[in-house]
Amino acid sequence: MRNHTSRPILANTMKGLIAGKSGIEACLSVDDRTRLQRLVLLSRNVVEGNLSGAHRSPLRGVSSEFSDHKQYGQGDDPKYMDWRVVARTDKYYVKRFEDETNLRVYLVLDRSGSMGYGSGSITKYAYALQLAAAIGYVVVKARDAIGLFLHAEGMDAQMPARNSMQHLNDIIRQGMQFPPQRGREGNLAEALHIVASSVRRRALVVVLSDLLGDEGETRKAMAHLRKKHHDVIALQILDPAELDLTVGQGNLFVDLETGERLPASPEEIRSAYVASFGKFLDDYQRHCAAMGIDYRIARTDERLARFMRGWLLQRRKFTV
Amino acid sequence: MFETPLFLFAAVAGAMVPLILHLTQKWRSQPIYFPTIRFLRLAQHAAARRIRLQNVLLWFMRTMIMLLLGVAFAMPVIRTTGGGMLGRAARDVGIVLDMSYTMHYETGEGTAFDLAVEGVLNMIATLSEDDRYFIILAAREPSALIPEPIRDKDVAIEALGDLEAGYEPSALFPAIGVARHILAEHTGRRLQELHIFTDNRKQAWSGIDTARAEDARAEDAVSTFVYVTGVEAPQNIAPLSLELEPPLVTPSGGNMLHVEVGSWGVSRETVVQFFVAEQEQARRAVWVDPHEQATVSFRVPSLAAGTYTARVETPEDNLSVDNALHFLLRVGASVPSLVVGTERQTLFLRAALRAAAGSEDAVTHIPHDQFVGFDIEPYGVVFICDALPVDGHAIGQLEEYIRAGGLLVIFPGARTRLVDSALRDVMPAVPEGIWQFDENDARQSLVWEQPEHPVLAGLDVLSRSPQITMQRAFVLENMHADAAVLLRLRNGLPLMVERNVGSGAVVLFAIGADRGWSNFPLTSYFLPVIAQLVDYSQDSRRYPLFVQSQRGLLLNDVMREVPSERELEDGQGRSVRIRHVQQDGKPFAYIESPLAPGMYYRRESDGLHPALAVNIHAQGMELDPASAPFLEQWLQPVAISHSWEAYAEALDIHRVGRSLVEIILWLVLLLVAIEFWFANYLVQRGEASNKVVQPVSGEMST
Incomplete structure (x- = not known):
């Protein structure tokens, strides 16, 4: 884990968070936490955890849910012998049970320069932090574990998955400690490859990014995660101005990551931009659907609790 | 051409404003921080052509608006003729003024002629100091009021001051020809104009020499203007002609006066009055249809011998100059006749003449040897009985008498030399032989070849079958082409032939006037025929x-x-x-x-x-206006105007040019509207695109 001491790229990078507070309290109000109480984040795939939980585990173990039979062999616990089968067939079989385990959720938080953008009352990074807090809150409340990968060009911070509110607070503080910086390009693909390599057991990886990096490489990295049997959720954090280019007065666009400049009138290129950006989003949606990745756009002007509720309820419907 | 060309600089400066604003706007950059310009670059690339086109269109419209505004202040005009920058060029102007009697037509704003003269003066007033003009009057024959191009406008005022419309039909094309000829002789000026002031009656444009007109039109560089002062639908009723029946008016009376009345315009009933010596004799109502003629008849009252003024008159109308038809009513006591021949040969003739005239004094008899040098001018008719040939001096005197309107009646006789007649130039035929009748064919019926001829018309004997007993007769051969056989014998021999010569006539009988040729002088037909001959010679025939x-x-x-x-x-x-x-x-x-x-x-x-009655030649006059296509075909005028305002505008456009200010201002208004709409459209399109954006919903990927 690298220690970043650079100051925020923009003075208002963290605008949108609750002032004077840190950790989860800076991101979620009491009302938000109350609304999130009953929500649960389920994995659509089988995941591996240390504890028994509400999520399915590929490991056979102590569980009340029968899976199949196995002919008794040396080393098998005789207490799982299925005597009824022995009585009927005169052969020794032992019962095997599908183990239920806890969920390990890893947040992959993008802190590239573009995440510092916010046309309204909140930046994309602040919204991502709120999302991270909300997801973490839901996960921890469900006795699941939450971890963090914070990256920009490279992996800036990494926190293991643990099931404690204190750990969640540390994660949020870590995010708040390393806000986006102007001129810092993001490399989500590399970060995802690192996550795929680092997380050996099946887990739920939640990508919190604007996905404005190299699309091809990012999709390959997502495929890498899926190949490792991780359940992947891609939440694309977008400012409303990015969708319709309502950026107000000005005629010289400056790239927050690269610093490139482009003289153009927003009114003149708006329609073409909307078409081009819309195609970009459609491509992401299509490819994520093909890879079985839960892809969703999170607009920074949408209330957090409402987004979370809609998303998680819909996800639960598809999962159960 | 521009009337205030200095504003063109303002136009150019104004046209630069949008470009300058555009350039200055480019340098005033206002940064927008954005997550990534990747998609902006793509969008800009995709929209570059459209944006460039939109920008060029907006710049073009704004530039055009400023440019056109400046040009409008410069007051541009389009010239159809040459000229300097300010439209001043010396020109020669030919003026043709219609002098026809229809120009007396009262239009309600004055007569057509008054309006035309006023138009001429106004037009001359528009000429510059260097311009020259001349005036041709178009009557039956063209005449020059101002024959050579002059600059002094006062001359026209003086010349036109006392001018009145004529009293005869006019012919415009000859006058136009004269004007063109004068213009062609003065080719030093850059511009030449021909102005025609007319009431545009169809008849005034008749008689065009199409070949010459086409040549003139093909080579013509003269700008022609027609100022029509007449009304479009004229209405007029006028007596056109009259006829006395019989032509000779005697104190005994009984003559009828037949008057033809013509009409133009609407059908209407009118009243025709007949005056003799300023005393109304009668009035008749008659219905007249347009372009038709109606005949109304009056009985001429019994008048003592003498010459009376008379007229027929229709009510006052817009063209009052032709309402009265004046004429002289000559009432003669008798027609003096001269008889040349021996006593015996002229015995029956003189008796018949005295009976017809009712007076001994009406007949003068001289022997043929006194004929030479005798003044025959006072006589209405001269009878020559067996007096041919006459000597050379008498021949000349007779021919002159006949051509002046006299009537010569020839009864040949034994003295008549066959074939060789000294009066061959006026004779209707030549007596070339004598036909002897025997007892079997002595009785001959008279065949009336031309019963409608004035000599025979009205004779009661026509209703019977007159017969005479013939002994001999000349065979009349070599009939002149103008001669006509009036009486013929049943066997085909011409008995009486007539030939009109000049204003007079010669009547030749095939027999003598005595009883040695036939019993014709003894028959009851002789006296009426002789009386008709005397009537035929009466004054009204010689003098209209x-x-x-x-x-x-x-x-x-x-x-x-x-x-x-x-x-x-x-x-x-x-x-x-x-x-x-x-x-x-x-x-x-x-x-x-x-x-x-x-x-x-x-x-x-x-x-x-009373000596002379003068009338307008209204017979055949066509008051309908000539059509514009006709004028355009043969004149190719720049303008045909019916009011001074339209005429002056056409002149102004032609000389100075058509002002484009109004058109340009309308164009500016249109451009401003388009620019306003287009600019708003672009802005709204940008805003609309915001609404079109559908946030990509994060559907759960399954």
Whole structure:
């Protein structure tokens, strides 16, 4: 884990968070936490955890849910012998049970320069932090574990998955400690490859990014995660101005990551931009659907609790 | 061409404003921080062409608006003719003024002629100091009021001041030809114009020489303007002609006066009044259809011998100059006749003449040897009985008498030399042999070849089958082409032939006037035929009831005696000058200027005596206006105007040019509207695109 001491790229990078507070309290109000109480984040795939939980585990173990039979062999616990089968067939079989385990959720938080953008009352990074807090809150409340990968060009911070509110607070503080910086390009693909390599057991990886990096490489990295049997959720954090280019007065666009400049009138290129950006989003949606990745756009002007509720309820419907 | 060209600089400066604003806006950058410009670059690339086109369109419209505004202040005009920058170029202007009698038509704003003269003066007033003009009057024959191009406008004011419309039909094309000829002779000026002021009656445009007109049109560089002062649908009723029946008016009366009345415009009933010596004799109502003629008849009252003024008159209308048709009613006591021949040969003839005239004094008899040198001019008819041939001097005297309107009646006889007739030039036929009738064919019926001829018309004997007993007769051969057989014997031999020569006529009988040739002088047909011959020769035939107004009126043709005085007087005491000339020793008198319609008198010691009745030549006049396509075909005018305003506007457009300010301002307004709409459209399109954006919903990927 690298220690970043650079100051925020923009003075208002963290605008949108609750002032004077840190950790989860800076991101979620009491009302938000109350609304999130009953929500649960389920994995659509089988995941591996240390504890028994509400999520399915590929490991056979102590569980009340029968899976199949196995002919008794040396080393098998005789207490799982299925005597009824022995009585009927005169052969020794032992019962095997599908183990239920806890969920390990890893947040992959993008802190590239573009995440510092916010046309309204909140930046994309602040919204991502709120999302991270909300997801973490839901996960921890469900006795699941939450971890963090914070990256920009490279992996800036990494926190293991643990099931404690204190750990969640540390994660949020870590995010708040390393806000986006102007001129810092993001490399989500590399970060995802690192996550795929680092997380050996099946887990739920939640990508919190604007996905404005190299699309091809990012999709390959997502495929890498899926190949490792991780359940992947891609939440694309977008400012409303990015969708319709309502950026107000000005005629010289400056790239927050690269610093490139482009003289153009927003009114003149708006329609073409909307078409081009819309195609970009459609491509992401299509490819994520093909890879079985839960892809969703999170607009920074949408209330957090409402987004979370809609998303998680819909996800639960598809999962159960 | 621009009237205030300095504003063109303002136009250019104004046109630069959008470009300058555009350039200055480019340098004032206002940064927008954005997550990534990757998609902006793509969008800019995709929209670059459209944006460039939109920008160029907006820049073009704004530039055009500023440019056109400046150009409008410069007041551009389009010139159709050459000229300097300010449209001033010396020009020669030919003016053709219609002088036809229809220009007297009252339009409600004055007569057509008054309007035309006013138009001429106004047009001349528009000329610059360097312009020159001349005026051609279009009457029956063209004449020049101002024959050479001049600059002095006062000359026109003076010349047109007392000018009145004429009293005869006009012919415009000859006058236009004269004007074109004058313009062609003065080619030093850059611009030439021809202005025609007319009431545009169809008849005035008749008589066009199409070949010459086409040539002139093909080569013509003269700008032609037509100012029409007449009304579009004229209405007029006028007496056109009259006829006395029988032509000879005697104190016994019984003559009928037939008047033809013509109409233009609407069908209507009108009243025709008949005046003799300013006393109304009768009035008749008659219905007249447009372009038709109706005949109304009056009985001529019994009048003592003498010459009376008379007229028929229709009610006052817009064209009052032709409402009255004046004529002289000559009432003769008898027609003096001269009989040349022996006592025996002329016995029956003289008896018949005395009976027809009712007076001994009406017949003068001389033997043929006294004929040479005898003054035959006072006689209405000369009978020659077996007096041919006559000597050379008498031949010339007779021919002159006949051509002047006299009637010569020839009864040949034994003296008549066969074939060799000294009067061959006026004879209707040549007596070439004598036909002897035997007892079997002596009785011959008379065949009336031309019963409608004035000599035979009205004879009661036509209803019977007249027969005469013939002994011998000349065979009349070599009939002249103009001769006509009036009486023929049943066996085919011509008995009486007639030939018109000049204003007079020659009647030749195939028999003598005595009983040695036939019993014709003894029959009851002889007296009526002789009386008809005398009537045929009466004055009204030689001297018309009236004359038509014309330039150079020769009085010898229309008056019994050549007037020796220097002038005639009209009814209002105004005198008309008579010009006298001698030609071949014979005096001729004529009046140069066309006379106004009315009665003219000779002043003698005992007072005024009617001498001449003058009328307008209204017969055949067509008052309908000529069509615009006709004028355009043969004149190719720049403009045909019916009001001074339209005419002045056409002149202004032609000379100065058509102002484009209004058109340009409309164009500016249109461009401003388009620019406003287009700019708003672009802005709204940008805003609309915001609404079109559908946030990509994060559907759960399954």
